[in-house]
Amino acid sequence: MTVCTVLLNWMKSPCFIQSRRAEQVEGGNNVEPIIKTENLTIRFGGHTAVSKVDFEMPAKQLKSIIGPNGAGKTTFFNLLSGELKATEGEVYFKGIPITSMSAVARARMGLGRSFQITNVFPNLTVLENVRLAVQSKEKIRYKMYRHSMHYTKLLEEAHRLIEVVLLQGKEYAIASQLSHGEKRKLEIAMLLALDTEVLLLDEPTAGMSLEEVPAILDVIRAIKQTGEKTILLIEHKMDMILDLSDSIMVLFNGKLLADGSPEEIMNNETVQKAYLGGLYDENLAES
Amino acid sequence: MKRKFQLNHYLLVVIVLALVIFPFVSDSRTWTILLTQIFIFSILAMSYDILLGYTGIVSFGHAMFFGMGAYTTAVMLKRIEPTMGMFILSIGVGMLLAGLISFFIGLLTLRLKSHFFAMLTLAVSGLFLVLAEKWRTLTQGNDGFTFKAPEFFKDRVMFYLVALACLVLVYLFLRRFVNSPFGRVLVAVRENEQRTRSLGFNPLHYKVIASVVAGVIASLAGSLYAVSLRFVNTSVLTMDITLDALLMTIIGGVGTLIGPIVGAGVIELAQHYLSGLAKEYPIFERWIIFFGIVYILAVVFFPRGIVGTVREQIWKRKTKKDGSKPVPKKEVL
Ligand SMILES: Nc1ncnc2c1ncn2[C@@H]1O[C@H](COP(=O)(O)OP(=O)(O)OP(=O)(O)O)[C@@H](O)[C@H]1O
Ligand SMILES: [Mg+2]
Numbered sequence: 060m061t062v063c064t065v066l067l068n069w070m071k072s073p074c075f076i077q078s079r080r081a082e083q084v085e086g087g088n089n090v091e092p093i094i095k096t097e098n099l100t101i102r103f104g105g106h107t108a109v110s111k112v113d114f115e116m117p118a119k120q121l122k123s124i125i126g127p128n129g130a131g132k133t134t135f136f137n138l139l140s141g142e143l144k145a146t147e148g149e150v151y152f153k154g155i156p157i158t159s160m161s162a163v164a165r166a167r168m169g170l171g172r173s174f175q176i177t178n179v180f181p182n183l184t185v186l187e188n189v190r191l192a193v194q195s196k197e198k199i200r201y202k203m204y205r206h207s208m209h210y211t212k213l214l215e216e217a218h219r220l221i222e223v224v225l226l227q228g229k230e231y232a233i234a235s236q237l238s239h240g241e242k243r244k245l246e247i248a249m250l251l252a253l254d255t256e257v258l259l260l261d262e263p264t265a266g267m268s269l270e271e272v273p274a275i276l277d278v279i280r281a282i283k284q285t286g287e288k289t290i291l292l293i294e295h296k297m298d299m300i301l302d303l304s305d306s307i308m309v310l311f312n313g314k315l316l317a318d319g320s321p322e323e324i325m326n327n328e329t330v331q332k333a334y335l336g337g338l339y340d341e342n343l344a345e346s
Numbered sequence: 347m348k349r350k351f352q353l354n355h356y357l358l359v360v361i362v363l364a365l366v367i368f369p370f371v372s373d374s375r376t377w378t379i380l381l382t383q384i385f386i387f388s389i390l391a392m393s394y395d396i397l398l399g400y401t402g403i404v405s406f407g408h409a410m411f412f413g414m415g416a417y418t419t420a421v422m423l424k425r426i427e428p429t430m431g432m433f434i435l436s437i438g439v440g441m442l443l444a445g446l447i448s449f450f451i452g453l454l455t456l457r458l459k460s461h462f463f464a465m466l467t468l469a470v471s472g473l474f475l476v477l478a479e480k481w482r483t484l485t486q487g488n489d490g491f492t493f494k495a496p497e498f499f500k501d502r503v504m505f506y507l508v509a510l511a512c513l514v515l516v517y518l519f520l521r522r523f524v525n526s527p528f529g530r531v532l533v534a535v536r537e538n539e540q541r542t543r544s545l546g547f548n549p550l551h552y553k554v555i556a557s558v559v560a561g562v563i564a565s566l567a568g569s570l571y572a573v574s575l576r577f578v579n580t581s582v583l584t585m586d587i588t589l590d591a592l593l594m595t596i597i598g599g600v601g602t603l604i605g606p607i608v609g610a611g612v613i614e615l616a617q618h619y620l621s622g623l624a625k626e627y628p629i630f631e632r633w634i635i636f637f638g639i640v641y642i643l644a645v646v647f648f649p650r651g652i653v654g655t656v657r658e659q660i661w662k663r664k665t666k667k668d669g670s671k672p673v674p675k676k677e678v679l
Contacts, residue, residue: 166543182537208525
């Protein structure tokens with residue numbers, strides 16, 4: 060009797076529904092967007108940072124988010140990852156409303172993110188930073204007895220990821236002593252370690268020197284080519300965006316101005332008028 | 347991977363053996379008692395290090411768990427019977443009590459920003475102090491009460507050895523604990539709570555469990571302390587105890603486990619000598635002022651404490667000598 064109720068309850072639980080949906084999506088024709096927002100809005104006092112955004116993210120694609128400084132891009136990410144709570148509207152992940160879920164729960168469901176402002180564990184080594192992320196992916200959360208260094212699989216995986224982002228040789232450096240570019244690479248290694256279905260990348264190349272950018276570009280391209288991940292990328296570097304994106308969405312003053320293929324966006328008049336023209340020129344001037 | 351038995355492990359074994367032999371070679375009662383005291387406060391300071399050094403929680407109420415252990419043991423030995431069995435049972439009861447209370451306090455308050463948490467712990471431990479003062483039928487308030495220790499502890503040396511054994515066991519247990527995957531996440535919480543969350547670890551769980559472990563072990567220290575004095579009064583619940591633990595941890599080195607033991611040694615010895623000096627020079631009556639000064643100097647010049655600073659130096663020398671990649675043995679320097 061009780062077993063039955065437990066089972067029934069479990070089948071109503073988000074975990075079960077989630078796994079069912081996952082099966083449906085994989086079996087079916089990927090019509091259902093992996094992330095969807097409806098009327099997503101957040102206000103800080105009187106200021107509306109994200110305003111009524113309706114957005115759909117098809118699975119296993121790469122979408123870039125562009126927009127001028129202060130457009131609300133990072134805030135939009137924070138709403139997706141649960142760092143901030145929406146004032147209005149809903150966020151769906153694989154069709155499940157996650158608006159009221161915590162950041163921890165969303166990370167565990169498969170929403171991984173990197174941060175625009177480098178956000179690592181400053182006094183730990185590079186290896187330990189990545190190892191912690193691998194540990195989370197392996198769901199080793201409450202083991203209190205064995206020495207953490209005896210989990211050799213975690214260590215091997217951490218070493219592998221450090222190589223993927225080209226940080227080899229820095230394993231035992233303390234994170235706070237890395238160069239800015241190296242910290243960004245570490246950030247990406249930690250995100251990859253989580254092996255989440257969705258990667259939210261907030262300006263992965265921000266503040267990097269020009270020589271460091273191609274390496275990160277290669278890493279992102281490599282992830283994209285595996286065809287397994289859904290990537291949302293905030294960037295300012297137009298050449299990089301055009302190179303990588305399947306689609307682009309434009310945020311302006313917190314509003315979703317346009318969302319479409321790179322060509323559509325480049326040719327969209329409102330976008331050009333409102334914003335793109337200026338930025339594009341800026342970027343050309345830079346390079 | 348076979349674990350290497352490193353030099354400092356040998357050193358620890360030698361020190362422990364020396365301490366075991368000590369009371370049989372020397373018959374200085376003063377030293378036996380002083381060392382026992384150091385062992386007990388080492389346990390308390392290590393438990394505080396789990397909070398402060400590993401998890402980054404500042405608590406001003408740690409004395410409440412120490413006091414809980416002290417009172418549980420004292421009351422049970424006095425009211426029921428002063429036997430060894432009762433002593434062990436009372437330690438268990440004290441730990442259970444401390445565990446439950448730290449769990450609930452943690453669950454309710456660890457969500458708060460750290461400075462609010464610090465203030466709340468101060469308030470809650472104040473509450474326990476008032477409770478002990480008012481519940482005179484049980485505690486006899488500030489006057490306290492004496493009680494008989496189990497027969498087995500008539501010989502001070504026996505108690506010395508038991509305290510030493512507890513210290514070693516607690517040390518070994520906590521070292522396992524902080525090096526386990528769980529313990530590594532505690533350090534991550536200390537370093538960057540928000541990042542820990544985005545990795546999918548729930549910081550609240552880690553903080554609550556850390557505070558339960560710290561509370562339980564502080565209670566063990568309290569039980570031993572009461573028996574060492576064969577007396578208990580409300581002083582075991584006062585801020586002084588918390589400050590002692592804080593000072594020992596900081597002077598010895600936060601986040602090192604061995605540090606708090608060294609810190610406990612340094613402070614207990616200093617207290618001993620300074621209060622000796624006070625008989626001749628009354629200024630040393632106020633030795634707490636000296637500690638204030640030492641404390642400030644330590645925080646300013648040796649933020650890593652004695653053990654932390656020594657480790658850092660050794661590490662620097664090593665990397666300089668062979669010029670190879672630095673390989674810190676402990677992730678927490
Ligand atoms: N926690 C907050 N409290 C108050 N205002 C905020 C908060 N976070 C963001 N804002 C405001 O919301 C607006 C959008 O900020 P956001 O960081 O999302 O911009 P962005 O598009 O990421 O810009 P950038 O390209 O500079 O990174 C800004 O005006 C910012 O000041
Ligand atoms: Mg931003």
